[in-house]
Amino acid sequence: ADDFSGGMEAAIAQEYDAIATIAGDAGLVTYIDRAVDAGIPVATFNSETAAPNKRLFFVGADLYKQGEAAGKAMADAIGGAGKVGVITGFFAVEAHELRRKGFEDYLTANNPDIEIVAQVENSDQGDIAYTQAQDMMTANPDLAGIYVTAGGPFGAAAAVEDAGKTGEVKVISFDFVDETMEYV
Template sequence: MKKVTLKQIAELADTSIGTVDRALNNRGRISEETKQKILNIAEQLGYQPNKLASSLSRNRSLRLGVLYPAYPAYFFDEMSAGVDEAIRSLSDYSMDIKKIRCNSLSPEDQIPILEKLSSEHYDGLVINAGSSQLLPYIDRLAEKGIAVATFNSDIKGTRRLFHVGMDPYLAGRVAGDLMGKLMGGSGKVITMVGFCSVEAHMERLRGFLEAVRSSYPQIQIVDNAEYEDNDKLAKRVADRLLAEHPDVKGLYTVNLPGALGAALSLKQHPLASPPILMGYDVTKQLGDLLKEGICTCILYQNPFAQAYYSLMLMSDYLLQGTLPKKKHLLIQPRIVLKENVDAYYYDPSTTTRNQFFL
């Protein structure tokens, strides 16, 4: 639908744009009859007020917060670059965008920050939400009139407006089907998750397990472990599991720290028959391990684009009152192999590689 302008309303009301602005923003200096006429025309045309103009009239910027972890930096720095690009894109508007960093996606790290935010003034918040334990805190923010959206990891059932990110269940099924094919349909598999409390991690695991069990019944899941989004802990976990199951044919991790830790374990303690290793997202270090054949396959979820588009869509809502047509905007997982990994490295010196592709 074409946007209704103040000029259109002014022409139909046979008055000036300034008079229309005063009527719509209730600033007086016009007759009640003229004001009512303008309001009726605006309603008939479906006029949506420009919140940017309203913020300027209040002599303050719209305040938008973005909450996401700081560690591991090699993943979240790319997400942070997406935030920075959105800030640059919105620099001509009256928007004050504040980065709010937590240590990890664990509820112990995120809940205290959300409790504090509920007492501060924000017009909108974009949250990389981890645990379902955050649900009442997100709903409490929405009840206070704060517009909330999520990105990267979602929480079902909240009053958030929309979510930008990869479908974790679908990504897990893609990984499970690939694993089954590469293993020839039989053998033992180890799975590893970052946080059992993070919904996105468990959905990737659920999708993987369901794909394997439904299509490859001869594959046996022999163990599962948690590594708290820490690559050093992931390496120690992988060391233990691989020692206990030296005949394992597949190893699946739900994110970048897990893939990196497991790959370093396999490099330090190579097995006679190396297992197929799958994980998510790319760093130069993991890319080198992919090229060496230690890591087999990576699913890329584009953290840059997730952060960038979630902020741009939230700014559209705050400035224009428009929401995306879908409540879940999907970024499709991309399969990265040693042959194409160079195209996926994040380069902090530029934002022009392929960070905007969906």
């Protein structure tokens, strides 16, 4: 949020004509509202905070429903039962939490035989996701899946591949990023 808030501050100070920003954190609401109050229309895209704000419009998906869809995809991929781990970018980023919560709620409501055995934060870094995926597989040799809510899913996929568990441990993630697409 600090990077985005700094950018918003600069845009307000320089009296931009309009601002388009990602707003996945309630901490940005103050800056969105300040920009609008200064006569600068603000549009948000990709990720949205649930906190009320004065933005003009939002373009993007419902992140909670994305999490639910990921939960269904995981359940289908692992046959409705097994142990799964969750790697999220940041617990403090509302967008990541919506995806994580949608996933968890879907599994709780629809798949009682799926157990979430780990939930960790990787700071959107693939190398951290790699180590976390290794740790999950070591702690749970029968791990069936890993869900990555945000950045770095290629790290988890690489760990699965390096462990010789391709096809055995399923990785569910988002975004068409070159590093991730290598594992699809």
